[in-house]
Amino acid sequence: MTIPPMTSTMMPVKIPGVNHLTEYGFIEGTTGTAKSTLTIPGIINTQYQAHFVNVVNYGDNEVKLYKKETIGTCESYTEHHLNPEQIRTLQNDCFTASEEIPEHLTDLLQRSSTYLIEDQRQQLSRLLSQYQNVFSRTDDDMERTELVTHRINTGNAIPFRQRSKRMPLEIRWKNQSQPDVGQRNH
Template structure:
């Protein structure tokens, strides 16, 4: 079936997205506004030529607003006609600013839509990296509708000095954390501390907690100062499942009670200890040696010394992507001996097993 656009002088408004309720994988860009005291979420739709308000939202407003007849047809992205109730002008409160704009009231589900008419008049730029609408008076923060698509800014909440060759816990604020899953993965961005020997340790946080913190490590020889609202990294939704006791807190006292002060470690961990001791003190090296010795059985001694665990379940979120199927391909003769040798090694290790 092909779509035929109306011809002649017929006036038509085109709608890119009719604003369905949020879904886990929705990548639509949203902002929060207010109409006469009623909170309304607006979908930013550059494919819609008009700003649209659902009929249900309009009926919730004061009776002071009246609709005028509309002579233009409203078509969605597939060319289907959407029923229009009429047009009026409303003041949309976004942040501290009221934007007076014409709106079309129509029968759509879910969110209201900010169309091209609003964007061309009030918005100078859409910053997808910062998730913000840029105006002449400031930025309007946005969020992505699907929690799997949302990437939130992680910033410091107070001034903190990180001494040389040390690590410090820093209290943080996650902008837009209400649009993430209950667990969030915090990581450092590549440009956060580009010219400094500073590292934000990746970690999992409970996004619903009021007070959250991260660990900042300073490998340099000069102090590093973090300021309020300073960008430290990003936070995304995290869905991996682990046993509740998978992470254990072990104190220095426990090390001393169970181990001697000998800093020697098993031979297969010597290189790891040396590489990890470059930027730490002698006392920290001693504690690291004790820790490695205590858990030496969880480290592989060679490429053939592989272990297994049922403590963690790994999931790969593929979203709405469909599985693909490809035919098998013959291996070149020159590589078949290599393949046979590798398979035999994997069978010996118990990684794979033969099928009889």
């Protein structure tokens, strides 16, 4: 996952051995990484299937975090007067699927998640954000790609674009009514 400079993002994480923790866990970022990221400490419900952590990139360059890279630790957390609603509210306020995906895909997410449960909706939003470059942002970039780049050597001449010539309707109809030369019986 790539984090742009001077931004924070809620990213999904896997916690190994989560079944050995109590109902709540305390997330804390690790120190000593060369990357300019900071994992915001917080309390999570370990009983949920999906876990999300707030990661901040405070540097001037984008940072790429790879799968299975350690970004923090999670320890069991118990408190006698812990209010579960506060934790759920914190998680719901920090992460919504529509915030994670780009603006041009929010309509697609809403239309696609009509009959999905919340876990399926979060999985769909993760897929949409992971493959966001596949979808066109506007009508102008439909059927276009940035994968192929090429240059045509024009020497000192200035390159220009020329529209393709369209055949007038009259000539097109004549050509359609006449059979091809290869199909004629001789």
